[in-house]
Amino acid sequence: MFTKCSVKPFEKKVYLSSPTMHGEELKFMTEAYETNWMSTVGANINEVEKEIAEKIGVRYAVALSAGTASLHLAMKLAGITPGTKVFCSDMTFSATLNPVVYEGGVPIFIDTEYDTWNMDPVALNKAFELYPDVKHIVVANLYGTPGKMDEIRAIADKYGAVIVEDAAESFGATYKGQQTGTFGDIGVISFNGNKIITGSSGGMLLTNDLDQANKARKWSTQARENAPWYQHEEVGYNYRMSNVIAGVVRGQIPYLEEHIAQKRAVYERYREGCKGLPVRMNPFDAENSVPNYWLSCMIIDKEAMCKQVRGETDYCYVSEKGKSCPQEILDALAAINAEGRPIWKPMHMQPIYRMNAFVTRDGNGRARTNAYIAGGVLDVGMDIFSRGLCLPSDNKMTPDQQDKIIQVIRACFQ
Numbered sequence: 001m002f003t004k005c006s007v008k009p010f011e012k013k014v015y016l017s018s019p020t021m022h023g024e025e026l027k028f029m030t031e032a033y034e035t036n037w038m039s040t041v042g043a044n045i046n047e048v049e050k051e052i053a054e055k056i057g058v059r060y061a062v063a064l065s066a067g068t069a070s071l072h073l074a075m076k077l078a079g080i081t082p083g084t085k086v087f088c089s090d091m092t093f094s095a096t097l098n099p100v101v102y103e104g105g106v107p108i109f110i111d112t113e114y115d116t117w118n119m120d121p122v123a124l125n126k127a128f129e130l131y132p133d134v135k136h137i138v139v140a141n142l143y144g145t146p147g148k149m150d151e152i153r154a155i156a157d158k159y160g161a162v163i164v165e166d167a168a169e170s171f172g173a174t175y176k177g178q179q180t181g182t183f184g185d186i187g188v189i190s191f192n193g194n195k196i197i198t199g200s201s202g203g204m205l206l207t208n209d210l211d212q213a214n215k216a217r218k219w220s221t222q223a224r225e226n227a228p229w230y231q232h233e234e235v236g237y238n239y240r241m242s243n244v245i246a247g248v249v250r251g252q253i254p255y256l257e258e259h260i261a262q263k264r265a266v267y268e269r270y271r272e273g274c275k276g277l278p279v280r281m282n283p284f285d286a287e288n289s290v291p292n293y294w295l296s297c298m299i300i301d302k303e304a305m306c307k308q309v310r311g312e313t314d315y316c317y318v319s320e321k322g323k324s325c326p327q328e329i330l331d332a333l334a335a336i337n338a339e340g341r342p343i344w345k346p347m348h349m350q351p352i353y354r355m356n357a358f359v360t361r362d363g364n365g366r367a368r369t370n371a372y373i374a375g376g377v378l379d380v381g382m383d384i385f386s387r388g389l390c391l392p393s394d395n396k397m398t399p400d401q402q403d404k405i406i407q408v409i410r411a412c413f414q
C-alpha cells in the first residue's frame with residue numbers, strides 16, 4: 001500500500017495511451033459498410049497504403065493485420081531461415097523479435113545505450129567481432145525515440161547485413177530529417193490500439209523494393225499463384241488488413257501531427273513538473289532527432305533508488321524517506337487510478353530467451369549478468385529496467401490530471 005501521500009483517485013482512469021477518435025474514422029468505416037467492401041480488399045486499403053507511403057517517404061507500404069504480422073513477413077523477406085543468427089534489440093517489446101523465432105531464427109541480443117535507450121552501436125560492433133557471419137539485424141525505436149540509425153547502418157553495411165527496422169512505436173518520428181521506418185531495408189509500423197495513431201489493430205510493411213512488396217502482398221493473402229484455381233508454390237498467411245480497419249486508419253492519418261504535439265506537451269509537462277527531483281525523462285538526441293513522444297518515461301538517479309527486488313512475477317521494495325523506485329511509483333499511480341508501466345523487461349532476462357546469447361559493449365553479456373549476480377555492474381538494459389518506468393502518457397489527459405500525477409510522483413520522493 002502506498003502511504004506517502006493521499007490524493008483522491010481519478011473517477012475515470014487515466015490510461016498509459018488510449019485510442020483517440022475524431023469522427024472521420026466512422027465515415028470511412030461506414031463507407032466500407034455501405035459499399036459492401038467488408039473484406040480485405042477495398043478503397044480504404046488502397047488509400048492508406050498510398051498515404052502512408054507518401055508520408056513516410058517510402059515507395060511501398062503493404063497494409064497488414066498487425067505490426068507483428070508485418071514483422072513476420074519482414075523476417076521472411078530478410079531471408080531468415082531455421083538456424084539463422086539474428087542481432088536483435090534487447091530492451092524492447094517481445095513482438096520485435098518473436099517473428100525471428102517463427103522462422104526458426106536464433107536471436108542474439110544486443111545491449112542498450114543510455115543516450116536514446118535503443119540498440120547500442122558499440123555493442124553491435126562487438127557482436128560482429130564475436131559473430132562475423134551474422135547477416136541480419138532487427139532494431140526497434142523505443143517509445144517513439146529514434147535510435148542511432150546512422151551508426152547502426154554503417155556497421156550493417158560494413159558487414160553486409162540486412163536491417164529490419166521496427167518503427168511500431170515511432171511512426172512520425174524523424175532522425176536527421178528522415179522518417180523512422182525508412183532506415184531498415186524493410187520497415188514496420190503498427191496501428192495497435194495504444195500506438196500514436198490506430199486502426200484498433202493493423203500494421204504495415206515498408207519497402208522501396210517492388211519485388212518485396214509484391215511478395216508480402218502475396219504471402220499475406222494465402223500465397224495464391226496466378227492460376228484459375230487455388231494453386232500454391234509457397235506457404236501462405238492470412239495477414240491482410242481489413243478494409244474496415246483501414247477505414248479507421250484512414251480517418252486517423254490526418255491527426256498524426258496533432259497526436260504528436262499532444263504527446264510532446266505531456267512529455268514537457270512531466271519534465272517541468274519533475275524538476276528538482278532525482279529523475280530524468282527518457283532521453284533523445286535533440287540535435288538529430290525528433291521523437292513522436294509516444295510514451296513519456298523517466299529514470300531515477302542511482303542514489304535516489306530505494307531498495308527494490310523483482311522476482312520473475314512478483315516484486316517488493318522498502319519505502320524510504322527521500323527515495324523511491326519504479327514499483328513504488330507504479331503502485332502510487334495505480335492507487336489514484338492512473339496507468340503507468342515498467343520499462344520493457346530486456347529479452348535476455350526473459351525465461352523464454354535465457355539460453356540466447358547476449359552481447360554488451362565489453363563482450364559476453366551473460367558473463368556480465370553472472371558478474372552482476374556476484375556483485376558487479378548491471379548491463380545497461382537491466383539498469384534502465386530497474387530504475388525506469390513509463391508514465392501515464394495519454395494524449396487526452398488534462399493538465400489538471402497531469403498535475404495531480406506529478407504531485408503523486410513528487411510525494412514518492414518525500
Ligand SMILES: *Cc1c(COP(=O)(O)O)cnc(C)c1O
Pocket residue numbers: 066067068069092093095096140166168169190191192201202203
Ligand atoms: C506494438 C509493437 C509491436 C507489435 O505491433 P502489433 O500491431 O501490436 O502487432 C512490435 N514492436 C513494438 C516495439 C511494439 O511496441
